[in-house]
Amino acid sequence: MLRSLTSLMFCRRVQQLHGFHCSSLSLAENTAAVAALENLSVNISKIRKLKGWVLNQSPVYVTETVAMLRTLGAGDLLISQVLQQHPEAILCPPKHLEAQKDLWMSLCASHSDLVRIIEKFPASFFTLAFHIDHQKNNILFFQNLGLNKRVVAKLMASAPQNFSRSVEQNEEMVQALQKMYLELGGNETNMKVWLHKLLSQNPYVLMKSPEMMRDTFSFLHKQGFSSSELLQLLSRLKAFVTELHPQSMALTLSYSQQTLACSDPELRQIVLQCPALLYYSVDVLTDRFKCLLSAGISLPQIMQTPTVLELTTQIVQYRIQKLHSYGHDIRTGSLELINGTKKDFEMSCGKLLLRRERPFFNPVAPVRTDE
Template sequence: MLRLITRSLCLHCQRGQIGPPVLARPCSSLTQKENQQTVDALYNLSVDIRKVRKLKGWVLHQHPAYVSEAESLLRGLGADGPAVARILEQHPEAVLCSPEQMSAQRELWGSVCPNDRDLVGIIEKFPASFFTSASHHNNQRDNILYFQSLRLNKRIISKLMASAPQSFSQPVEHNQHMVCTLQDAYLSLGGQEDNMKIWLQKLLSQNPYVLLKPPEVLRENLLFLREQGFSSAQLLQLLAKLRGFVSELSPEGMRRTLDFSREALGCSQERLLAIVLQCPALLYYPAAVLSERLRGLLAAGINLEQIVETPTVLELTTQIVHYRVQRLRAYGYDVRTGSLEALNGTKKDFEATYGRLQLRRERPLFNPVAPLKTDE
């Protein structure tokens, strides 16, 4: 039995789980007519008013609004005119934040992202994470201090704040609970304490949304995988490769996928575990998706033995498989007899493989009896 199941959590992890707060509209007065000053100010900044009306027209009815203050803050950080327009068009709610809120957010974000140019880049991608409700400020500050106490890189903390702002808006106790569960799992599965900070930092960087999941889900899923026959070392490998997404799975869903894969691929339980370790993403796909992809591969002339040897090919959609098979065939590569590695991988990987095949075909052969050109 996993030690993480029996080991008691640290005191701050024993507190009850608290769900993330619901983000509400700012407390400003709503009028029947649009706030013409807001409309004119946004128009002067080249913001597409029609787009704002269509997607978030309620903002234009709010009073007061702080368009010039939002512009001043963004320009003070180094944003140019087009960047300001894009930000306010994407997240017009920004103009409802008071100058005091904007100033507080700039100071807060400055503690983890001191470079103004980097901060502008974050705001362009995640404006809602910066222009947020004042009611979340204390939770944001407490969570920043907590993650700094874990000695996480500032860049990682700013990425967490930007891509998963709900995790910073919720009380710090929830994040403490989940982080403690992750650390306990890592150590219980044989991870080295000296490497735990790097492991945690990488996991949170790759999947910041893991902080929004109930810790109990992680424990249940690891226990289920243990019951399937995975060793502690293999579970640690899975936890690292799954990038924390194991918290988004369920024992019942994984059971259905594993049962289907075992029967469809005609392999033993031991071989199935090896396939999952080679292709952890297999755990995510429903049986219907795997069935469709298997039919697509078999229709292309690929046999089950090839798929078992290179299971990561199941990560490709049927459309991608057919497209790549045709392109490889055009240059004389037959996936029915060759390795599926040529078919596998990301778009960049495939283009590199395709480029090598193209170069090999177009390169002229050397004729050993042809006379050499020499200077007379």
């Protein structure tokens, strides 16, 4: 009985989202759709495994979808890849596809730009028909914020959820972010640049609620962070701090302080140097502390360079072993050599290698010549 009820609820949800009849979920595959996709060299087995329900639908618009993609300049291989990755594309009626193409071309400089977006984010282009009004309104909203067409296109591609909901929801969160920025001491002159950078780096910040953001900053304020320090956290790491919950942060801060045996002011400074510390769970931090300490690294070293905690245990172990092969003992001195990006680490290794292989030169030694 419960299974039947669950199936019925799922059917109704699919019908609401896609306009399909629930009975089609139990029908045999649409042989015409399967044949059309096979002719395009689409891997039907993968679709059956991951999104088999698509192959049961009728009507489908394989020919029309392919024709539209070809008019944009997409080649057969790319079309095959898109339909394999996002077979729901064949369920979009031609009229809706044309409307989507016109909408995206109002932002893209050329067909080739749009093709690149479809290749990377097919689900963002092949959306539900009833989202298009929200898309139009949100495009206008973001442009009125001063974002150029290229950035708006990037936002709609990478975070389509922001464009499928009402513009009022996005407007509410943007206003909350601006208010928080100013309340923490941000400069109104710089606010526009800050907001543009934030939305470009982390468009998902708009999916959070103003209440959740206020709870987060209220918690951190109670932990002793000043307004200027909270502004630093809001402005760093794509403002991910707006996405955190007080309960999880409390556990992380408590564990970090106990492990490092540091004072409250010291803990706050560590967080300001490494804001990502707030994000990691206790389990993740436990593994990373254990990895560092088992390698002979001391707690004072970690406190001096806390951003080393952003590295996975695998990366830390690899880098320590590589430095050891160059004769460097990571247990002494700073952890900066194992810190940073892959490029930073390779540059550090290069300097160590050069130092090890460079012959010793004595400026007062006599020059040896052949007799």
